[in-house]
Amino acid sequence: MYPFDYHRCASAEEAKALLAELGDGRLLAGGQSLLPMMKLRFVMTGNVIDLRDCEELRGIDIGSGAVTIGAMTRHVDVASSKELATALPVLAELAGGIGDPLVRAQGTMGGSIANNDPAADYPAACLGLGATILTTAGEIAADDFFLGVFETALAEGELVTGVRYPVPAAAAYMKFRHPASRFALAGVFVARAMDGLRIAVTGAGSQGVFRWHEAEAALTADFAPEALDGAELDTSDLNSDIHADADYRGHLVRVMAARAVRKILAANR
Amino acid sequence: MPLVNMTVNGRPVAREVEANTLLVLFLRETLRLTGTHVGCDTTQCGACVVHVNGRAVKSCTTLALSCEDAEVVTIEGLSDGEALHPMQAAFREHHGLQCGYCTPGMIMSAVGMVRRLGTDLDRDTIRDELEGNICRCTGYQNIVEAIRAGALAMADRPDA
Ligand SMILES: Cc1cc2nc3c(=O)[nH]c(=O)nc-3n(C[C@H](O)[C@H](O)[C@H](O)COP(=O)(O)OP(=O)(O)OC[C@H]3O[C@@H](n4cnc5c(N)ncnc54)[C@H](O)[C@@H]3O)c2cc1C
Ligand code: FES
Ligand code: FES
Numbered sequence: 001m002y003p004f005d006y007h008r009c010a011s012a013e014e015a016k017a018l019l020a021e022l023g024d025g026r027l028l029a030g031g032q033s034l035l036p037m038m039k040l041r042f043v044m045t046g047n048v049i050d051l052r053d054c055e056e057l058r059g060i061d062i063g064s065g066a067v068t069i070g071a072m073t074r075h076v077d078v079a080s081s082k083e084l085a086t087a088l089p090v091l092a093e094l095a096g097g098i099g100d101p102l103v104r105a106q107g108t109m110g111g112s113i114a115n116n117d118p119a120a121d122y123p124a125a126c127l128g129l130g131a132t133i134l135t136t137a138g139e140i141a142a143d144d145f146f147l148g149v150f151e152t153a154l155a156e157g158e159l160v161t162g163v164r165y166p167v168p169a170a171a172a173y174m175k176f177r178h179p180a181s182r183f184a185l186a187g188v189f190v191a192r193a194m195d196g197l198r199i200a201v202t203g204a205g206s207q208g209v210f211r212w213h214e215a216e217a218a219l220t221a222d223f224a225p226e227a228l229d230g231a232e233l234d235t236s237d238l239n240s241d242i243h244a245d246a247d248y249r250g251h252l253v254r255v256m257a258a259r260a261v262r263k264i265l266a267a268n269r
Numbered sequence: 270m271p272l273v274n275m276t277v278n279g280r281p282v283a284r285e286v287e288a289n290t291l292l293v294l295f296l297r298e299t300l301r302l303t304g305t306h307v308g309c310d311t312t313q314c315g316a317c318v319v320h321v322n323g324r325a326v327k328s329c330t331t332l333a334l335s336c337e338d339a340e341v342v343t344i345e346g347l348s349d350g351e352a353l354h355p356m357q358a359a360f361r362e363h364h365g366l367q368c369g370y371c372t373p374g375m376i377m378s379a380v381g382m383v384r385r386l387g388t389d390l391d392r393d394t395i396r397d398e399l400e401g402n403i404c405r406c407t408g409y410q411n412i413v414e415a416i417r418a419g420a421l422a423m424a425d426r427p428d429a
Contacts, residue, residue: 006271006288006334028335035291035330036312048288050335076324080385100401101385102315102378105324106331180313182400 001039004046010053012071012159016136019157022047027159029072029111032103057110057161062087065167065194068134071110071160079104090171090191094121097175099182110160118149118208118239119183124173126163127200127209128189134162148207168193172263174256175203178243185244186252188212190260196220199257204238204249215257223265225258275336277302278346286333293317295333296343304344304373308403315402318374318381319343325381327401344373347380355429356380359419360412367406378402379416380423388424390417 007025009015019025025047028034037043051057057072060081067088069078078084079096098104098112098121112122113133126133126142133140136159145153154160168191175187184203191198197220199212218231233253238246270285277300284299296302296319308316310329317329320342347354356376359365366372382390382398390398395413404412423429 001289001291003287003289006332008334008337028332031330031332031335032312035332039310048332050332052335076385100315101381101398102318102325102327102401103312105326105381 001035002041002044004048006048006050008050008053011056012051012054012136012161015049015051015054016157016159018049022049025049027051027114029108029114030074030106032099032107033111033115033117060084066164067091067167068162068164069109070162071113072108073110075099075104075107075109075112076101078109088165088167090173090189091125091165094125094173094189097121097177097182109163113145113163114152114154114160116146116148116150116152116208117183118205119178119185119187119203120209121173121175121184121187121202123209124184124187124189124200124202125165127211128173128191128198129165129168129171130191130193130195130198131166132164133160134164135160139164143211146209151208166194170264170268172260172267174259174263176252176256186249186256188253188256188260190219190257190264192223192264197223201253201257204253206237206239210237212253212257219261223261225261228254228257228261271334273334273337275339275341277341278343288332288334290333291329292319292321292331292333292336292341293328296328296341302343302345306370306373308370308374313401313403314371315374315378316371318377318402320377320381323384325378342377344377347376354380355422355426356383356416356419359422360415363411363415363418365407365412365415371402371404371406375399375402375404375412375416379419380429382416383420383423388420390420392417 026045028048028050057070059070061068075095075098084092131142133145171191173189175184186204187202189200199215202209215231218227235246235250238249240246274283306316308314312330319328395416
């Protein structure tokens with residue numbers, strides 16, 4: 001890797017101040033996306049600011065009607081949380097399906113959300129549940145947070161501190177994994193949220209995670225897998241690459257959505 | 270150059286390192302512990318797995334400086350002198366290796382698996398848990414058998 005200076009901060013505020021002072025710096029959470037991107041020189045920086053001592057950013061808080069998770073909470077801790085398995089099992093399952101156990105031992109929720117990889121899982125949960133992203137500058141609704149491929153509404157020097165997930169009446173996440181990378185070729189999050197039905201799609205969209213409004217309308221009228229057949233999906237907005245072309249990704253989105261609906265129906269039976 | 274302090278296989282070490290030194294290079298080139306391998310350097314293969322504060326992680330995707338004050342255990346730290354760790358013994362017994370390149374990572378992942386999930390691991394769980402470790406030789410069958418047996422043997426060795 002190319003040379004840089006290393007710093008360590010014990011709180012989000014300290015990291016924010018250091019970022020401002022240095023001008024050129026990158027936050028290091030679990031490093032499971034940042035270090036590979038630095039090796040490839042997709043990311044160039046003169047300073048790495050390690051957040052691993054920020055204990056205040058770790059933890060899972062089960063409140064009434066919502067679950068709040070700290071940015072530095074590792075995937076393994078979300079996946080194995082007994083409290084979460086009762087309060088919001090869909091999120092524990094989603095975290096348990098990220099990458100492999102070694103990646104889950106270091107990767108964090110905040111890193112995943114700030115990174116906004118177009119095939120990442122957490123953005124689908126945030127958008128699907130209508131979550132609120134908590135930052136050092138305030139709060140951002142998930143609907144306004146994920147702007148495009150590796151792009152978010154975070155301002156320069158703003159840190160994610162956590163995410164507040166409203167607990168839905170029912171939810172399911174289905175992912176078709178790329179067999180080698182384990183990232184989603186298509187992942188669909190379906191939630192019967194308090195404010196209506198929400199469907200978020202990751203892995204497939206050329207601009208990253210998106211809400212499939214046509215399917216939301218179809219399932220609101222009739223919550224059955226067949227209802228999805230009539231829901232339009234514009235495949236010109238989907239990714240085409242060596243792994244899958246847009247038509248195939250569109251097909252996968254439909255299949256994953258139908259599976260998620262079936263899973264919710266089976267759980268409520 | 271910044272100084273890093275950590276415990277490696279029970280022994281405290283303090284060395285100067287460049288900030289961009291990956292843990293795997295620190296172990297291999299600075300400490301000359303070459304049991305930890307580099308198979309890909311792109312976070313895919315798991316040949317570089319070591320334990321940091323009890324968690325199995327990919328040392329090619331960890332900065333040495335991030336391990337300040339950490340307890341690091343490598344494959345060299347598993348055996349008790351000449352006596353193999355039960356998981357190592359099971360890999361030998363069950364022919365869980367051919368060329369051996371992936372083996373240190375496999376064993377460190379396997380021990381991590383037992384620490385998280387217990388000693389009675391079914392074969393589906395083992396296969397699922399091996400997602401981050403790639404072997405180009407064995408076809409995995411005997412690795413799975415070795416891990417199942419090694420895990421059961423660890424039940425009799427709570428200190429292992
Ligand atoms: C082999 C492999 C397989 C993977 N498979 C999957 C998968 O199936 N699904 C999936 O979703 N992901 C997958 N990932 C990615 C993984 O989940 C990463 O852990 C995650 O994307 C980034 O989290 P991190 O904590 O490692 O962040 P880092 O890599 O440390 O940081 C990522 C980015 O976020 C920034 N950042 C970190 N924390 C904050 C913060 N609090 N505030 C603001 N910015 C911040 C960093 O500066 C950096 O730009 C995989 C990774 C690997 C190596
Ligand atoms: S060398 Fe670390 S995962 Fe391959
Ligand atoms: S034994 Fe050769 S790579 Fe696994």
